[in-house]
Amino acid sequence: MNLSLSFFIGYRYWRARKANAFASFITIFSVSGILLGVAALIVVSSVMNGLEGQLKHRILGAVPQLTVQTETALDNWQQDVVNLSAINGVQGVTPNVSTQAMLQSASNIGAAQLYGVYPEREKSLLNIQRNIYSGQLDELKPGKYQIILGTELARTLDLSVGDKVRVLSGDGVVYSPFGPIPSQRKFTVIGVFEVGSQVDATVGFIHHDDAQRLMRQQPGDVKQLRIYLDDPFTAPAITPNVVNYFSQPVTTTDWRDSYGHLFGAVKMEKNMMSLMLSLIIAVAAFNIVSALVMMVVDKTTDVAVLKTQGLTTTNVMAIFMIQGSLNAIIGLITGVAAGVLLTINLNEITNALGISILGAGQHLPVQLELSQLSTIVIGTLVMTLLATIYPALRAANVQPATALRYE
Structure with missing residues (x-):
């Protein structure tokens, strides 16, 4: 098969001024459709990636990403921490203790998930360290019964730094003649954090030793270790390695038990948006079919002459596939360039136009991923290439004797 000849003829057909103005309009329309579809798909996918990444940082950076619990106390948990930290994908390991508690202030009452932490071990791992107001994680001291709350939780309880709050835990219940009595202590608020997610309304931090006394x-x-991961989404893959390390039975939980539904909804929304925008590219690909069919009809005589000169069926198909692919490539290249430029400068463009999507002072999270960009490019090329097959087959099936009968 002489592809160079097919490319030369296809390129000449593509450059030539089309006699059929309607076919030219459809060609321009299809190229523009690919351009808009690809650009919109890149921008929307990048924003959805940014949203997912922001949620991952704000939520999964403050709650346990992976925990492992044993029935009995670990004999040498310090060595276990060192060995588990060496597993590929593990960022750090710390002792963990948590309890669901009721917090009672002078004016209100609310529920929270309290985590006992060692500040010296976790200040570089917890993302709240950079988001604490009027206090530091290092200020949590054992025996002082101090607590750090999320902003929404502190606002609900009408608490500020220095105030006292009564903490009641169901994990330290004792039974008396009057019935079960929960464990309770008064804690002093030494800090308030804000990560900009629902964690602000449901989570508090106390010292690990104070949490053990409370419970x-x-x-x-x-009995429980908290494992920080380089990427929280790899928790299902790392869990078997963690379980295999222990010789005794262990129970593992990860962030999906509490927040899996939220990230599942974000992923579904991202997939649906990508599907809808891909339909724009599909419509543009069908317009390529229409334009090429008109071109085949217009060039029927030329094809018949070429076939009488010895051009094979495969060469004829290649001519029109190359012609249609050139239109698709132009739309794809311009679409990728426009999409990448819009994505990189999206917040600057919205600010210049006076558009505030998330509210004053807030920027759209944008995360452009090369792998996703490659998928868009390859998917568009495959879709448009498939669209050229039918017109190319029609051209290849032209019978020279029939087409040249009245010439």
């Missing part, structure tokens, strides 16, 4: 656990016993 009436044996001081120094560690």
Whole structure:
């Protein structure tokens, strides 16, 4: 098959001024459709990626990404921490203790998930360290019964730094003749954090030793480890490696148990948006079919002459596939360039136009991923290439004797 000849003829057909003005209009329309579809798909996908990444940082940076719990206290948890930290994909490991508690202030009452932490071990791993107001994670001292709350939770309880709050935990219940009595302590608010997610309304942090006392656990016993990951989404893949490390039965939980539905909804929305915008590209690809069919009809005589000169069926198909692909490539290149430029400068453009999508002072999260960009490019090329097959087959099936009968 002489592809160079097919490319030369296809390129000449593509450059030539088309006698059929309607076919020219459809060609321009299809190229513009590919341009707009590709650009919109890049911009929307990048914004959805940014939203997902922001949620991952704000939520999964403050809550346990992966926890492992044993039935009995670990004999040498310090060595376990070192060994588990060496697993590929693990960022850090710390002792963990948590409880669901009721918080009672002078004016209100609310529920929260409290995590006991060692500040010296976790200040570089918890993302709240950079978002604490009027306090620091290092200020949590054992035996002082101090607490750091999310902004929404503190606002609900009408608390500020220095105020006292009563914490009641169901994990330290004792039974008396009057019935079960929950464990309770008064804590002092030493800090308020804000990460900009629902964590601000449901989470609080206290010292690990104070949490054990609140829950009436044996001081120094560690039955649960909190594992920080380089990428929280890799938790299902890393869990088997963690389980295999222990010789005793363990129970593992990860962030999907509490927040999997939220990230599942974001992923579904991202996929649906990508599907809808891909339909724009599909419509443009069908317009390529229409334009090429008109071109085949217009060039029927030329095709018949070429076939009488020895051009093979495969060469004829290649001519029209190349012609249609050139239109698609132009739309794809311009669409990718426009989409990348819009994505990189999206916040500057919206600010210049006076558009505030998320409210004053807030910027759209944007994350342009090369792998996703490659998928868009390859998918568009495949879709448009498939669109050229039918017109090319019609051209290849032209019978020279029939087409030249009245010439």
